[in-house]
Amino acid sequence: MNTYGRFPITVTKGKGSYVWDDKGTKYLDFTSGIATCNLGHVPEFVKNALVNQLDQLWHVSNLYHIEPQQKLAKQLTKVTSFDQVFFCNSGAEANEAAIKLVRAKANSENKQPLIVTFKKSFHGRTLATLTATGQEKIQTGFSPLVEGFHYLPFNDEDALEKLNEWQPTAVMLELVQGEGGVVPAHKTWIKKLVEICKKNNSLIVVDEVQTGIGRTGTLFAYQQYDLEPDIMTIAKGLGSGFPIGAMLAKEHVSYLFGPGSHGSTFGGNPLATTAGLSTIQYILNNELLTTISDRSKQLTLLLQKIASQYDFIEEVRGKGLLIGLKLNREIASTVVLESIKNELLILTAGPDVIRLLPPLTVSEEEILLFVEKFEKALKAAKEC
Numbered sequence: 430m431n432t433y434g435r436f437p438i439t440v441t442k443g444k445g446s447y448v449w450d451d452k453g454t455k456y457l458d459f460t461s462g463i464a465t466c467n468l469g470h471v472p473e474f475v476k477n478a479l480v481n482q483l484d485q486l487w488h489v490s491n492l493y494h495i496e497p498q499q500k501l502a503k504q505l506t507k508v509t510s511f512d513q514v515f516f517c518n519s520g521a522e523a524n525e526a527a528i529k530l531v532r533a534k535a536n537s538e539n540k541q542p543l544i545v546t547f548k549k550s551f552h553g554r555t556l557a558t559l560t561a562t563g564q565e566k567i568q569t570g571f572s573p574l575v576e577g578f579h580y581l582p583f584n585d586e587d588a589l590e591k592l593n594e595w596q597p598t599a600v601m602l603e604l605v606q607g608e609g610g611v612v613p614a615h616k617t618w619i620k621k622l623v624e625i626c627k628k629n630n631s632l633i634v635v636d637e638v639q640t641g642i643g644r645t646g647t648l649f650a651y652q653q654y655d656l657e658p659d660i661m662t663i664a665k666g667l668g669s670g671f672p673i674g675a676m677l678a679k680e681h682v683s684y685l686f687g688p689g690s691h692g693s694t695f696g697g698n699p700l701a702t703t704a705g706l707s708t709i710q711y712i713l714n715n716e717l718l719t720t721i722s723d724r725s726k727q728l729t730l731l732l733q734k735i736a737s738q739y740d741f742i743e744e745v746r747g748k749g750l751l752i753g754l755k756l757n758r759e760i761a762s763t764v765v766l767e768s769i770k771n772e773l774l775i776l777t778a779g780p781d782v783i784r785l786l787p788p789l790t791v792s793e794e795e796i797l798l799f800v801e802k803f804e805k806a807l808k809a810a811k812e813c
């Protein structure tokens with residue numbers, strides 16, 4: 430169905446930071462499949478693990494134990510503050526699972542479930558997750574929405590007082606709003622949010638579908654905040670491009686899911702969890718997290734220099750290698766189109782924000798090549 434406004438190229442091959450179209454043209458890819466191919470395209474380490482698994486077992490029901498699934502759950506709980514993992518196939522499904530778990534908590538206490546989310550957030554396209562998403566353009570045309578959601582403005586400390594009035598079961602948020610414009614949460618705002626949630630016994634759910642798997646410079650973004658969430662959802666980068674999602678929770682909530690509470694035919698599939706396990710292993714074994722911070726500094730400095738030369742660029746913002754350029758004109762998509770002409774792929778996050786998501790393995794030289802192509806695109810967009 431015609432659910433995407435597609436750009437006029439067909440991508441047929443990828444390797445590292447580059448993709449090729451069906452005519453053989455090579456593009457520098459600063460989208461990484463929207464924060465999915467975090468290790469670049471077709472990373473050897475993950476490919477070898479997948480090829481090996483292809484020879485062993487493709488699928489078996491969750492009615493049986495699955496080895497790579499158990500290994501990935503062990504690995505994820507070892508490197509985070511969570512105790513248990515539920516596997517699914519996408520970000521929206523991970524958030525659905527989180528919403529169900531939050532409701533299970535309210536139900537177990539005979540309370541009315543209420544989840545507070547934030548304006549300009551993005552949590553997915555299923556009915557519950559589009560309701561959680563604080564953007565009218567995502568919700569319009571799909572009423573009736575799901576019950577039990579309230580919204581507050583992001584990064585607004587005074588607005589948090591509402592939480593005392595509403596006493597929600599949970600608060601759900603992104604630590605850098607991705608689709609909503611690449612907006613990092615302020616540390617002081619998170620501190621206040623945590624205090625209020627603790628006082629009211631509200632759960633904290635972080636949606637790390639976009640920010641997770643090294644994207645912001647730590648394995649997960651919450652690790653840069655004074656914050657121990659009760660629930661975390663991940664997906665995008667977890668499988669290096671292979672579809673997989675997961676909902677992680679602390680034991681004091683995860684126990685509410687027992688046999689029959691929730692399920693997924695493909696969730697935790699041997700191939701998907703092999704991709705997930707090898708992706709995490711690669712990141713942890715290769716000091717990638719230190720390099721991300723160096724590349725982030727390099728790219729941010731170069732972008733700030735560029736921003737000072739173009740009056741339509743207002744701000745460079747983001748975390749790690751999730752970077753946004755806020756424009757004071759709604760020409761983000763023009764810049765994207767001009768970039769394609771210069772064999773560079775980039776993204777928008779709304780009409781006035783350019784979003785850059787290079788692979789976490791991007792080299793210094795590739796960042797310099799990006800700057801060369803991006804400046805040409807900006808010059809052309811300026812004339813439009």
Ligand SMILES: *Cc1c(COP(=O)(O)O)cnc(C)c1O
Pocket residue numbers: 518519520521522524551552553554603607608636637638639640664665
């Ligand atoms: C992409 C995204 C989702 C939805 O993930 P899908 O895999 O497309 O369902 C949810 N939350 C955030 C923060 C995202 O960036």
